[in-house]
Amino acid sequence: MSSPIFSSKFSVVEFLEEKSFAAVPSTWLSEDDDKQMCSWPKGVKLLELIQDSKSKPKSTWKKLEVKIFRSFGSDDYKRANLNVDEARVLSSGETQSSSSDSENLNSRRNKIHRNPVETSNLPFKPPISAFNLLSGEATPSSSSSSALLTDFTPITNSTTEVPTAPDCDINISEVTPFVIQTVPSESDNIFRERVLHYLEGLKTEVNLLSIKVGTLLAAKNIEEEDPSFEFPLLIDEHVDQFEQWLGDPKSRKILLVDLVKIGGLDVNETTVRILSHVFSHSIALKTSKTGKGDGNKFSFMKWKCSSIIIDAILKNPKCHGKTKFDVEKIIEKWFNGAKDRNGGREERRKNKNSVTTILLDPSNPQTPAP
Structure with a gap:
């Protein structure tokens, strides 16, 4: 197997079996037993790889037989991609011309005169x-x-006059x-599937871009400045200092901009990401939405930061249509679930088993008689 030499970074090829066309990096092309082959990747990174002239094929890629249109190659992917349509028209013309010449040759050899109908x-x-x-x-x-x-x-x-036959x-x-x-032929179905695959990749990229654009729009016209606190908050004293700092309206705006940038794909992910950014696990264990729970807990809704956190969540475009009530339910669930995170559930299970073992020990005076 050898790698042909190309003068351009991207080449236009026709996949002979699939009857489809594409612009691909020239590094993907090779020759095998006098056949021109193209390595083809799988997965959602296809759009990224196919536009990279330095991308090299891997051994897991599928090899497909192709026809290379060298005259349509280019060092720019967009230009090469524009030449794909010209290659398709050229290939279609060659196929029709070849078919027409073959039919004319057979007609002359056999001298068959067929009825027009x-x-x-x-x-x-x-x-x-x-x-x-x-x-x-x-x-x-x-x-x-x-x-x-x-x-x-x-x-x-x-309205057009058409001559009639003499005896008609x-x-x-x-x-x-x-x-x-x-x-529709099989090649049409394959082409349709590939187009749908490309559209799925574009949809994913558009979603990621919309998140970035949304965060920028949400932070528009607000002064950019980093908070003077290091997150997450680790101890009770940090929480008290944090609340005092939020007494300044300017500090509240700074915090809002910082939290809006965190973002998320939906309201649940956005809420969890922002809460995990602000509060450490130790603080989450001591906090509930209303302050109720085992022992004396902080009340999240009484903190100044609560309204800022909720506003930052709702400013995410992916949370459009959600209400403050929706966000508060997720916040309550996050604080209540702190005891099960970071191995908390497994630790409680071990403690429960230890208590059961002690109670069943015959040497334990508290063990009930059989």
Whole structure:
């Protein structure tokens, strides 16, 4: 297997089996037993790889036989991609020309004179086997066909004068035309699947871009400045100092901008990301939404930062349509679930098993008699 030398970084190729065209990095092309091959990756990173002229194929990539259009290559991917349509038209013209030359050669060799209405030489069996020029009626064929007869509008009373045959009483312009539509080929289905795959990749990129744009719009016209606190807050004293700092309206704006930048794909992810950014696990264990719970806990809703955190969550475009009530439910669940995070659930299970073992120990005076 050898790697051909190309003068351009990107080449336009036709995938012979799939009958599709694409602009690919020239590093993906190789020759194997006098066949031109192209390595083709899998996965959502295709759009990123195919535009990188330095990307090299991996051993896990699939190899497909291709035809290379060297004259349409370019060092710029966008330019090479624009040449794909020209390559498709050129390839289609060559195929039709080759097919036409072959038919003409066979016709001259065999000297066969066919009736103009005979359809046996067509690549499919038409649903109309014959047409009576005198009556203007079509005789349907009894055989099944892969061609479909679509709805049509008869063309009558044509204003164009068409000469009639000497022995025919009907004008050819009165003949009702039939439109025949062929069933989509396998290559059409493959092309459609690839287009859908590309669109899925674009959809993912657009979602990521919309998140970034949303955070920028939310922070628009607000003064940029980093908070004077290091997050997450670790001890009670940090929480008290943090609340005092938020007494200044300017500090509240600074915190809002900082939290809006965190973002998320939905309201649940945005809420969890922001709370995890501000509060450490130790503070979360001591806090609940209203302050109720085991022991004396902080009340999140009484803190000055609570309204700022909720506003930052709702400013995310991905949280459009959500209410303050929706956010508060997620906040309550996050604080209540702190005892199960960071191995808390497993630790409680071990403690429960230890208590059970002690109670069942015969040497323990508290063990009930059998």
